[in-house]
Amino acid sequence: NAGVMQNPRHLVRRRGQEARLRCSPMKGHSHVYWYRQLPEEGLKFMVYLQKENIIDESGMPKERFSAEFPKEGPSILRIQQVVRGDSAAYFCASSSSGGYNEQFFGPGTRLTVL
Amino acid sequence: GNSVTQMEGPVTLSEEAFLTINCTYTATGYPSLFWYVQYPGEGLQLLLKATKADDKGSNKGFEATYRKETTSFHLEKGSVQVSDSAVYFCALSRKDNFNKFYFGSGTKLNVKP
Numbered sequence: 001n002a003g004v005m006q007n008p009r010h011l012v013r014r015r016g017q018e019a020r021l022r023c024s025p026m027k028g029h030s031h032v033y034w035y036r037q038l039p040e041e042g043l044k045f046m047v048y049l050q051k052e053n054i055i056d057e058s059g060m061p062k063e064r065f066s067a068e069f070p071k072e073g074p075s076i077l078r079i080q081q082v083v084r085g086d087s088a089a090y091f092c093a094s095s096s097s098g099g100y101n102e103q104f105f106g107p108g109t110r111l112t113v114l
Numbered sequence: 115g116n117s118v119t120q121m122e123g124p125v126t127l128s129e130e131a132f133l134t135i136n137c138t139y140t141a142t143g144y145p146s147l148f149w150y151v152q153y154p155g156e157g158l159q160l161l162l163k164a165t166k167a168d169d170k171g172s173n174k175g176f177e178a179t180y181r182k183e184t185t186s187f188h189l190e191k192g193s194v195q196v197s198d199s200a201v202y203f204c205a206l207s208r209k210d211n212f213n214k215f216y217f218g219s220g221t222k223l224n225v226k227p
Contacts, residue, residue, distance in 0.1 A: 042220050045214045045215060105158040
């Protein structure tokens with residue numbers, strides 16, 4: 001059973017470009033969480049999605065950031081008009097239900113904004 | 115609100131030394147508590163967890179006890195190995211808050227031969 005997959009693993013963008021990060025949850029998992037890890041810091045919650053629904057986006061910046069988890073395909077975290085402060089590692093985690101269940105983390109996408 | 119505070123690193127130990135990494139939390143309700151480990155360039159791996167007061171989580175020689183009276187979940191290992199070198203994160207989640215994690219800032223552990 002493949003684990004959580006994220007791609008790309010490394011992404012370099014210039015200021016003002018768009019960054020698109022993908023997360024494929026574990027097979028059978030329909031719940032996805034996105035977290036951001038700034039350098040030398042812990043992970044901070046961004047958004048929680050179920051298939052076709054955003055359940056909790058309380059950690060998402062109000063502007064430039066959006067997330068989706070379509071019926072088919074991976075979850076996407078999109079950052080428009082990136083700035084240097086967006087440079088971070090972005091991790092997604094998946095679980096099989098919204099009740100208490102372990103979250104399995106992907107290897108992360110490391111975004112560098114030049 | 116919900117938050118986790120853990121001791122700052124780096125922590126440097128010799129092989130076979132005793133390890134303690136302190137973690138305290140603030141939460142409303144009844145959180146579950148976790149320790150995750152992150153090796154360089156990788157994602158987080160669950161090390162152990164405890165879901166209610168006085169529970170002890172254990173795995174690979176690591177232990178942590180959920181202490182509600184002191185709101186703590188300190189990580190311990192009796193004899194560390196070089197392969198334990200990594201960053202350790204304490205975290206909490208609540209069922210009534212979508213199970214999203216609140217992480218501490220991480221503690222880097224360096225174990226020298």
